[in-house]
Amino acid sequence: MVTLVGGGPGADGLITVDGLLALQRADVVVADRLGPLDLLAQLGPHVEIVDAAKNPRGSAMPQDKINDLLIEHALAGREVVRFKGGDPFVFGRGHEELEACAAAGVPTRVVPGVSSAFAGPAAIGVPVTHRGATHGVTVVSGHLPPDHPNSLVDWSAVARSGTTIVVLMGVATLPAIADVLRAGGLPATTPAAVVADAGGRAQREARGTLATIAGTAADAGIAPPAIAVIGAVAALSTPRPAEGGASA
Ligand code: SAH
Numbered sequence: 001m002v003t004l005v006g007g008g009p010g011a012d013g014l015i016t017v018d019g020l021l022a023l024q025r026a027d028v029v030v031a032d033r034l035g036p037l038d039l040l041a042q043l044g045p046h047v048e049i050v051d052a053a054k055n056p057r058g059s060a061m062p063q064d065k066i067n068d069l070l071i072e073h074a075l076a077g078r079e080v081v082r083f084k085g086g087d088p089f090v091f092g093r094g095h096e097e098l099e100a101c102a103a104a105g106v107p108t109r110v111v112p113g114v115s116s117a118f119a120g121p122a123a124i125g126v127p128v129t130h131r132g133a134t135h136g137v138t139v140v141s142g143h144l145p146p147d148h149p150n151s152l153v154d155w156s157a158v159a160r161s162g163t164t165i166v167v168l169m170g171v172a173t174l175p176a177i178a179d180v181l182r183a184g185g186l187p188a189t190t191p192a193a194v195v196a197d198a199g200g201r202a203q204r205e206a207r208g209t210l211a212t213i214a215g216t217a218a219d220a221g222i223a224p225p226a227i228a229v230i231g232a233v234a235a236l237s238t239p240r241p242a243e244g245g246a247s248a
Helices: 017-025 037-042 063-075 094-103 116-123 155-159 174-183 213-219
Strands: 002-006 028-031 048-051 080-084 108-111 137-141 164-168 191-196 204-209 226-230
Touching: 002 017, 002 063, 002 094, 017 037, 017 080, 017 108, 028 037, 028 063, 063 080, 063 094, 080 094, 094 108, 116 164, 116 191, 116 226, 155 174, 164 174, 174 213, 174 226, 191 213, 204 213, 213 226
Parallel strands: 002 080, 002 108, 028 048, 028 080, 137 164
Antiparallel strands: 164 226, 191 204, 191 226
């Protein structure tokens, strides 16, 4: 059996109970770069941990090599966990891996995780929806620049959606994304925030508007992994207890 486990973004405590149980039962864990990797140090000495973020040449392990590895271990009778950051079905290639396993006759299961799309904004006190401010949230990949021929995102429709916009993998493309959203009709004054390494030890954030966020993020040294959140909610932060507030 191959169990695809979403570990949540960075912080150890955001994995689900089911996910942690699956990890504890594993003989082999094939782990990605994002997610709560500290948890792997707590597994027994018999557990084989494969770092799929690295190969001898220093680049990421190719996807078919990862698929082959999962299949090989599972067919040898081992309990395999494929460990990913966030939720494995949110820009995680999770379903591709399950399809490859199934095609090789290996049974699979998925344990969803807390996605950085929601936990990232929450880490800086930003709710992705807020009554009276937004009735939805659109989660998009910023991996490809908006004008890229392979981009599947209709950015002007996103601009007109009236929803909060959450962009993953959009650090390098943030200036172009901000431009295309403004061209699509989103006001330049729309609040925007960016959080990097959400929940991790190096968490950083930048705040601004659609007009300024690319600059403030660059000034703040924001680097991947980072989430951008655009919309009225991006002006919110963790509420402070009122001074001299009501006592119990
Ligand atoms: N499956 C993951 C997303 C994988 S795509 C999930 O559901 O969270 C990788 C992107 O996720 C990164 O480029 C970044 O945009 C985002 N991301 C993942 N972990 C993050 C973290 N701790 N802080 C900020 N962004 C994160």
